Amino acid sequence: MYLSKNIGLRRDWYTDAAFGQQQFTGTNPTTVTLAPRRWMDEFMSVARVQERTDVTKLLTERADNMYVQDYSDFRSSIGLYPGERIVCDGRYGCSSVALFHLETEGKLHPLGIVLDYKGSMQESVTIFNRRIASNVNGNEYEDWPWRFAKTCVQVSDWLRHEVAIHLVNTHLVEEVIIVAAYRSFRPNHIITRLLEPHWSTTLSLNKAARETLVPKIIIGMTGLSASQTYAFLKAEYNKFDWKGLYIPNDLKKRGFPIENLDEPKYHNYGYARNIARMWNIIRKFVSTVLEKEYAGGDQEVVSDRSLAVFCEEVRSRDGGQLTSFPDINTLNELIDFVTMCIHIAVPQHTAVNYLQQYYQTFVPNKPSALHIPLPQSLAELCSFTEQDLLSALPLKKPRDWLLMAQVPYLLSFEVPEESTILHYAETTSSSRATLExxxxxxQVLSMDLRAFIDTVTRNSTELDDQQTPYLVLDPSKTAISILI
Known part of the structure; x- marks a missing residue:
């Protein structure tokens, strides 16, 4: 653990540039979203009250280039009123909202932060960056109020990432697919044959998560009680949007249309550029198989009764309870469904899991909770010093510190070569035991993945930040299934 690199070894780990880039290539690069009118209006209103004319001018002139990380729904998800504190056993949580400006040159610059949203910005503490743009000089190191605000965002994102993006949206959703498939398809059904290689270890891992990781570790790391944690988990599961999270749909909805990702403006969004290409590679592989298996097209898909049984099993109250799961009535819908299953288990889980060691073992970068109450006014926040930021970290609680550092390390072990998607493609293409x-x-998948390695490398070299390569989706490193 102590020999592995982490972001704390960078002299600039605390800067706006490093913070902004993590929204694009960090542990959770999946939720940064074009700012809706609601947040634009609220930030504009507060900027006027604080007499930040530079902010109001930028919000007016660059409205189509404002993005947010929105954690404002935490309280409603866990059953708290807007003004109630998120706290458990001396650990404080927060429900932040962060506003970013995607500059013309592609830098994602943090502009404003609501530390803990309590139903409105008038009832919350909001601070704006003294540096209106990434090229404006300033003493970032000693800007303790702003650094504390960014820490609040990281605490909020820790919860969203670990429980929702990682546990729910990959582990638990994939489990529903696995169980429903075993209940619905014959062992030699083409769907089983396509998907089963991507199910290795998932069910046993999830059993361990239910019995140990969540109740005995995660719950003791955040500002949420046990009941609140399970309420949050359930709320996130109920919000899972199966078709909405197809990569082309998701990126477009969040303000990153696939057809524009090679423009200079988006060159720093390594996750989006790589995951969009990987989606197409997987879909090409799946469509090649299913177009031959279902040569009769849509009619043959409709005639496959096991598909209807499967869909009902995924959605039913006594089954998966994944209400957003669609009916499968066409060949294209079937191809998208299988593509999504592989996407969740392979590149998506890899993207949100295997960078935890780098970004989270250095606890000050992304703690799971704060250890002091949040400031209740902007004046109080502006009085914060280095000591306040240090007090917010678990320096006097070694158990909390060790868990925050070691859990990400344990979840980020290096993927063995024989467990990568590239190894799967190469061995499958040469095995006589494999269906023709x-x-x-x-064979085509293997060639596409080999070519994609160069794409991943090129996209990484095009990032402004060259201190931390973004190679997590290299097919020679991408896990074949949810292995951890």
Missing amino acids: IIRSAA
Whole structure:
């Protein structure tokens, strides 16, 4: 653990540049979203009250380039009123909202932060960056109020990432697919044959998460009680939007249309550029197989009764309870469904899991909770010093510190070569035991993945931040399934 690199070894780890880039290539690069009118109006109103004319001018002139990380729903998800504190056993949580400006050159610059949203910004503490743009000089190191605000965002994102993006949206959703598939399809059904290689260890891992990781570790790391944690988990599961999270749909909805990702403005969004290409590679592989298996097209899909049984199993109250799961009535819908299953288990889980060691073992970068109450006014926040920021960290609680540092390390072990998506493609394409239509499609998949390695490397070298390469989606490192 102590020999592995982490962001704390960078002299600039605390800067706006490093903070902004983490929204694009960090542990959770999946939720930064074009700012809706609601947040634009609220930030504009507060900027006027604080007489930040530079902010109001920027919000007016660059409205289409404002993005947010929005954690404002935490209280409603866990059953708290807007003004109630998020606190458990001396650990404080927060429900932050962060506003970013995507500058013309592609830098994502943090502009404003609501530390803990309590139903309105009038009832919350909001601070704006003294540095209106990334090229404005300033003493970032000693800007303790702003650094505390960024820490609040990281605490909020820790909860969203660990419980929702990682545990729910990959582990638990994939489990529903696995169980429903085993209940609905024959062992030799083409869907089983395509998906089963991507199910290795997932069910046993999830059992361990339910019995140990969540109740005995995660719950003791955040500002949420046990009941609040499970309420949050359930709320996030109920919000899962199956078709909405298809990569082309998700990126477009969040303000990053796939057709524009190679423009200079988006060159720093390594996750989006890589995951969009990976989605297409997987879909090409899946479509090659299914177009041959379902040669009769849509009619043959409709005639496959096991698909209808499967869909009902995923959605039913006595089954998966994944209400957003669609009916599958066309060949294209079937291809998208299988693509999504592989996407969740392979590149998506890899992207949100295997960078935890780098970004989270250095606790000051992304703690799971604060250890002092949040300031209740802007004046109080502006009085914060280095000591206040240090007091917010678990320096006097070694158990909390060790958990915050070691859990990410344990979840980020290096993927063995034989467990990568590239190894799967190469062995599948040469194995006589493999079904012929899968074997021939895997030959093309292998070539596509080999070519994609160069794409991942090129996209990484095009990032402004060259201190931390973004190679997590290299197919020679991407796990074949949810292995941890």
